[in-house]
Amino acid sequence: MQTDLHERNRLSWNAATVVHNLHKPDQAAFLRGGGSTLFEEEIALLGDVRGQEVLHLLCNSGQDSLGIAALGAAVTGVDISDEAIAFARRLSEESGIAASFERSDVYPWLDAAITEGRRFDIVFASYGALCWLSDLDEWMKRVAAVLKPGGRFVCIEFHPVAMIFDEEGKHAFHYSKPDEPLLWDNGVSDYVGASEGGLVPSGVSGQAAPFVNPHPCAEFQRGVADILGAILGARLQLAEFREYPYSNGWKPYTEMGALPGRRWTALDDRPSLPLMYSVVARKG
Template sequence: MRKQLHEENRLSWNEATKAHNSHKGNQAKFFREGGNTLFPEEKELLGNITGLSVVHLQCNAGQDTLSLARLGAVVTGVDISDEAIAFAQKLSEESEISANFYRADLFDWLEETANKSELFDIVFSSYGAICWISNLSVWAKGIAAILKSGGRLVVVEFHPVAMLFDWDWSHKFPYFSDGKPLTWEDGISDYVAISNQGLALSEYETGIENFRNSYRSHEFQWGIGEIVTALLQAGLTVEVLQEYPYSNGCKLFEQMREAPGRQWFPPEDVPNLPLMYGIVARKR
């Protein structure tokens, strides 16, 4: 499972999460006033989740997890970052939205949950999660093991094609990486500051400035074919594979154009390309 890389990612996420949340203002107030961080794309793929058990894998600081609960689901959030889970638990209490949060390496949690025969109606994964998965096959089989019969995996993610480009739109990174990690010596960035209002819950706050991460991070580039194949081999049936020509919330590259609904499109002189995708896969 390359646990040493996971551990370095945990440390890097701990630092980055502090910076990210410093820009988002009074988040408990945002939720108490009825706020919801989910975009239309994930709401459409999820459908009506009232009363359903949902686990949000790699939930980060819990904003989307609490938004799922706000839609009526019984929600569990899991993340490797101590800082993220501590923040999520506090936000749940202060916003008065009920959710369970666990700090764990994802692979450990999937194995332990399967061993307890705990099952969910929906497994949810979104926005910058799959790039941290070091073994797609184990991930997919772990998800299948905790889904009820008829349960669904719902994924909304940044497209691997978009990950080929550097900030200046130059083609820098490979599409096929054979599972080899891409190591960032400067660690996880303050992408909330880069996206500004696109990822703030209400008014953007300056917060931590000139953030520098002390811990490096390791990502994994998985192609669409590899992801879908892993799900199929785990026994899941892919019902939806949707691609989108924009990114939600996050400004991925320079000179991107922001459209209504916090959608980011390429500059006018860059031909369109898939920047996000959605998957719904069902356990029969």
């Protein structure tokens, strides 16, 4: 594990999270009124969560965690960003939706959870989470250890193929080089603002000032084989794998076609790409 890069990412996410949430109106009121940031894909993947204990790793500011809690689950959200967890705790209190949020790098958090005997029915991760993990194999082994027998790892993510192109759609990055992290001097971007409302189901509250992140960050580029290999290496049983020709919320390239439901896809005159995937794996 490259804990020095994790710490770099914590600072970058702290700065970006403040800006991301400036784009959003009163999220507590949105949630109190029955609103949710979850897309139908993850709701279907999670299934009936009533009465289940769900661990949401790399939960960001907690909006999706609270969406899962509103479906009847007991949710614990974990994220490395101080700003994200502080916001999530306030949002839980102000929305009246109960959930627990804990700030930590996920690796030591999982180690402590294993030692303490904490176990969950579902471990969930989504949308731009796995690229921040410096050692996916070790992370998955820890995920498997905190699952109850019969428990599920549920993940929906942006596709590795989509990540080999820059914003202009040019092939610019390796498909898989997890041992050579991508180092970004300009840090975590204001991708919420760039999504043109795709990541704000409550409606955009106003354009934040142009954002320059003072803290660099590092991401880890992995292919599908790396991801499935880590799951199988953790002795989880693959139950489902799907690919999607559209992107939920996030607009990966400058020129994209808009679809209903805050989705983006390739323009009609261009070949389609897998822009997302989902995976479900069970503990025997």
